[in-house]
Each structure stands twice: as C-alpha cells, then as structure tokens.
Amino acid sequence: MTGAQVVLSDNTGQTETLQYVGDGKYKTTNFTGVTGRTYTLKIQAEGKQYTAQSSMPEVVNFGWTYTGFFTFGERLLIPFFLFFTDPIALGNRYLFNFTVNNMTKKTFEVFFR
Incomplete structure (x- = not known):
C-alpha cells in the first residue's frame, strides 16, 4: 500500500515514522529491536487507522x-x-x-x- 502513514514506537518513548521504499514496504532508519521491549505499529491509510502491539521475546541461542x-x-x-x-x-x-x-x-x- 502506498501513501500510508506508518509509525513505529516502543515503550521507552522512541518513535519513528517509517519511509515507503516501494512494493508496499515501509522501512525504519533508526529502530533496532531490543529484547523485552514492547512495540506499537500504527498505520493511517485510506481514512482508517490500524494498530498492532507486540513484545520482542528473549534471544534463543x-x-x-x-x-x-x-x-x-x-x-x-x-x-x-x-x-x-x-x-x-x-x-x-x-x-x-x-x-x-x-x-x-x-x-x-x-x-x-
């Protein structure tokens, strides 16, 4: 989907608006996943808002x-x-x-x- 506003944030207050890179994909420039943090993804597109939340699980060696x-x-x-x-x-x-x-x-x- 093109033209959407895609915002990624975490439970420490870090927030970034993702950049569209083509083929329906959006990319972060600053975020790196950290074990134990909770991430929220908000998408505003075609007059609707979608929200998803998930936590990064522990690393498996x-x-x-x-x-x-x-x-x-x-x-x-x-x-x-x-x-x-x-x-x-x-x-x-x-x-x-x-x-x-x-x-x-x-x-x-x-x-x-």
Whole structure:
C-alpha cells in the first residue's frame, strides 16, 4: 500500500515514522529491536487507522549447527540442521533467512542442484 502513514514506537518513548521504499514496504532508519521491549505499529491509510502491539521475546541461542552433502537420485542435497532449546513460553516463532552465493533465497528448493 502506498501513501500510508506508518509509525513505529516502543515503550521507552522512541518513535519513528517509517519511509515507503516501494512494493508496499515501509522501512525504519533508526529502530533496532531490543529484547523485552514492547512495540506499537500504527498505520493511517485510506481514512482508517490500524494498530498492532507486540513484545520482542528473549534471544534463543543456537547450540550447534551441522551441514553435509548427500545424493538423492541424481540430485545433490545439502541439508542444514540447527539445534537449540526452545523456551517454555508458548507461541514462539522463528524466521530463518537463507543466502546462497550472496543472494537471499525464499524457498528451500534452491539447495537442490
């Protein structure tokens, strides 16, 4: 959506109006997420206001990682395993970004050759 006013704030009083960067995306220039802070997102668009609020959960440290190579039929597969202890709190979500040859990939299929 273009032309919206998008404001991000936290419970310490920091506030920023996000800049439109194209393709329906808005970007911050100053904010860095901090564990334990609560963030509020306010969007004013087409005469309506939308508000969302969420807190940044604790950091989850990775125990160890493992990668290897094996073939499956005629394909070379490169599995990546990540081991960590998920905190007891319910509703945890994790987002992993994959980069192959300096290019961010959106699907796992990019690891098949």
